[in-house]
Amino acid sequence: MTTPLHGEDFLHDLRLRSAAHGGIFRLDDGQLAVFDPAAARLVSRANWNGLVMTDRLVDMIRRRRSTEVPWARVRTAWLTQLHTLTTAEHTAEMITRMERAIDARLGDDIDLVLLAQDIAVQSILPVVLSGLTTRESARITQDLHQKLLRLIDRHPGRGPRHHARFVAVQIRAGLVVRSVLRDRASGRRTREPDLTDPIVDMLPDLGMDRALDVVTAVLTAIGGPPGSAAASVLYEFVRNPLWAEQLALELRSVDPEEFCAAPGTAAPATHRFVKEVLRMWSPPLLLVRRARVSTDLSGTRLEVGQNYLVSPHMIHRDHRFWQQADTFDPDRFLPGAPHGPADRTCYVPFGWAPKKCIGADIATSQLMALCYLMCTRYRLTVPNPDTVTMACRFAPIPQHFRGRLVRA
Ligand code: HEM
Helix, strand or coil, rough: CCCEEEEEEHHHHHHHHHHHHHHHHHHHCEEEEEECHHHHHHHHHHHHHCCCCCHHHHCCCHCCCCCCHHHHHHHHHHHHHHHHHHCCHHHEEEEHHHHHHHCCCCCCEEEEEHHHHHHHHHHHHHHHHHCHHHHHHHHHHHEEEEHHHHHCCCCCCCCCHHHHHHHHHHHHHHHHHHHHHHHHHHCCCCCCCCCCHHHHHHHHHHHHHHHHHHHHHHHHCCCCHHHHHHHHHHHHHHHCHHHHHHHHHHCCCCCCHHHCCCCHCCCCHHHHHHHHCCCCCCCCCCCCCEEEEEEEEECEECCCEEEEEHHHHHHHCCCCCCCCCCEEEHHHHHHCCCCCCCCHHHCCCCCCCCCCCCCHHHHHHHHHHHHHHHHHHHHECCCCHCCCCEEECCCCCCCCCEEEEECC
């Protein structure tokens, strides 16, 4: 099924210009669009290789160097920790948390975008930061929620009073992270198997301010894309009843333990469905980066300090690399499918090395788990699925997407 994007004039124009210029061109404001798959890969590698964290503020003021911390060290610590957090047991716990988030809204007429966000955040937050009190957890989720409302253009309000409130919520969330880092380092809190924990060990080298930035980076990363992708899964689920039926057939007969241990192997059709959702509706739509080095991109020079844009979405919808690029068809991911990815560089929902998303595996499991719940435990009804459209915000966001969930 082909879906029109509403409010997409800017993106549509980018697609036309990208097609006309082979994926590399300058925007009117001078930023360089790098939408060619090979060039996006090259510029990411050139730009981020050997990245080290900026010095601590206190050291900048005193005009001295901080202990050098390569970004790769932080990423390795996260990826090592994530390895222990993607077991069958952890996936089962994540599914339980998702169920809890859904059960809290059972039977109500709800905004499914906000529900998807809630499911995504509540189920993934303990992977990033666990052992919080109810109050601390509420402070973090409130901060993520208010940032999301801004990203999807549903401001809770404008003006200085609202801005002050926004900042206050952000500060309170920062204080929670700070106290977790400090308390774990001093032994006042127990160590937890989450992505914050390896950062506690790096505190002597990072210092509190950089440690806070690092944890905030991963909190920000879970605040937007996972919820938007979950909303897109629900959207395609209701818009494609035949696929919903195929998923139900597969997931109702799957062994739950096998599903938790290896979702992609246990439920291949569901895996294809999720991969296609991530191709069609990749969040975030555009990533703006500043060039740290000069790079030559097929004859166009990117100079140090200039901004450039990369976009999984633009690559995924490029007709040069995808047949029927605007059509939702999970079977394009069957081996040998003629309308499948032309090569590995054309399917990049999680970005590019060496900054590629660290949460790719857990995020895919999470989206598959959402399909599992929709097919085995709940029934989702959306009154008029054909009136639901997609709008371009920071990511594709379904509009007028309300419905009701009941236990199956
Ligand atoms: C469907 C869900 C998700 C999508 C589509 C997604 C997508 C992305 C993309 C496109 C990037 C930028 C990569 C680049 O610059 O080349 C990124 C970065 C990142 N993501 Fe995700 N992400 C998702 C879920 C998650 C989750 C669940 C986590 C944490 C467990 C996470 C943690 C991160 C982090 C920490 C970065 C920054 C990596 C770095 O700067 O080195 N993401 N993600």
